Amino acid sequence: xxxxxxxxxxxxxxxxxxxxxxxxxxxxxxxxxxxxxxxxxxxxxxxxxxxxxxxxxxxxxxxxxxxxxxxxxxxxxxxxxxxxxxxxxxxxxxxxxxxxxxxxxxxxxxxxxxxxxxxxxxxxxxxxxxxxxxxxxxxxxxxxxxxxxxxxxxxxxxxxxxxxxxxxxxxxxxxxxxxxxxxxxxxxxxxxxxxxxxxxxxxxxxxxxxxxxxxxxxxxxxxxxxxxxxxxxxxxxxxxxxxxxxxxxxxxxxxxxxxxxxxxxxxxxxxxxxxxxxxxxxxxxxxxxxxxxx
Numbered sequence: 543x544x545x546x547x548x549x550x551x552x553x554x555x556x557x558x559x560x561x562x563x564x565x566x567x568x569x570x571x572x573x574x575x576x577x578x579x580x581x582x583x584x585x586x587x588x589x590x591x592x593x594x595x596x597x598x599x600x601x602x603x604x605x606x607x608x609x610x611x612x613x614x615x616x617x618x619x620x621x622x623x624x625x626x627x628x629x630x631x632x633x634x635x636x637x638x639x640x641x642x643x644x645x646x647x648x649x650x651x652x653x654x655x656x657x658x659x660x661x662x663x664x665x666x667x668x669x670x671x672x673x674x675x676x677x678x679x680x681x682x683x684x685x686x687x688x689x690x691x692x693x694x695x696x697x698x699x700x701x702x703x704x705x706x707x708x709x710x711x712x713x714x715x716x717x718x719x720x721x722x723x724x725x726x727x728x729x730x731x732x733x734x735x736x737x738x739x740x741x742x743x744x745x746x747x748x749x750x751x752x753x754x755x756x757x758x759x760x761x762x763x764x765x766x767x768x769x770x771x772x773x774x775x776x777x778x779x780x781x782x783x784x785x786x787x788x789x790x791x792x793x794x795x796x797x798x799x800x801x802x803x804x805x806x807x808x809x810x811x812x813x814x815x816x817x818x819x820x821x822x823x824x825x826x827x828x829x830x831x832x833x834x835x836x
Contacts, residue, residue: 545719547681551649552580553640553670556612559655563685564620566815567653569697570683571625573723576650578627580617581643583636584609606631637670641677653683675790675809675818681716682818684809697724701783703731703774703808706750709789713819717787718755720817726784727760731777733770740765771807779813787817 552567554560564580571578584605610631617629632639644652654671675682702717704710714730721728730751734743743765751763766773778786790805809816 545716547574547650548576549650550576550578551644551647551652552578553652553654553674554580554582554613554616555636555655555670556582556609556616557655559685560616561620563653563655564616566683566685568620568625569724570651570653571621571627576626578617578621578625579647579649580613580627580629581640582609582613582629582631583639584631584633585635606633637673640670641673644674644678649680651681651683652678653685655685678820681820684816684818686813686815697726697784699727699729699781699783699785700724701729701731701774701778701781701786701814703733703770703786703788704747704750705770705789706732706746707789709819709821711750711752713787713789714755715752716817716819718752718758718761720785720787721760722758727762728755728758729762729764729777729781729783730755731764731766731774733766733768733773736767738767740767743767770804771811774804774808775811775813783814785815785817786812787819790818790820 547570550567550571552563554563567578567580570576610629613629613631617627621627632643652674654674656671671684675684700717700721702714704714717728717730720726730747732743732747734740744763747763747765751761755761764777766777774786774788777783786808788805788808805818809818
């Protein structure tokens, strides 16, 4: 089934990356006629006055109204009347409140910003992004870089990294649907193992790509060789890709769930925004293809 998200959850922390997060939300909401929920978790300390004349009590009531106003103004500026949206401020630790909200109101797609904005900080992800990636049952869009213009034509190049597995086939179909509706070029990149002849790998990749993806039109199959994460990140930078799409296989490690090493490194170091397709999907209507191992 096609990639048709109808309920977008946009996580906003009111940091400098927030306009970029909302820009992506508007782009996708307009393209898919989707509804956007803008969520901000307010972690306000509560300090009781110890004596008469002390400063007012710091509480959610004090900061909540101001924060709700800021969030609503930000959302209105991004969406206007053209996108069905609503904003909400919840009280509590951001990570706990986000995961709880996602459990109670399962979205089709989550959009949030990476932790850093420039330099070394760009390779770091905040605890919310890390945990959402580990636990989400729906695709996650990690937004990086400057705010994206809200014109659909602004998305020029989509890079889909594949390993020729079942989950990657789901991933490439999702990328193909995105490329079609956004009228973008699609580069499907496969990193072959050392020693494998490039022509043989290219033939294998070409035959592996589903016919419906080839029918998207502006598609290019690319074979790379070397360290997978390094080659994917380098290729994304050289082609000035606007979006990278890749799969995320969840692997248990003691009581935690981790991502594959390649996925984690690409998410951290990729210069463009990254759409991560998890091994576990939520709503059946959003599932492009069930993994064979599911």
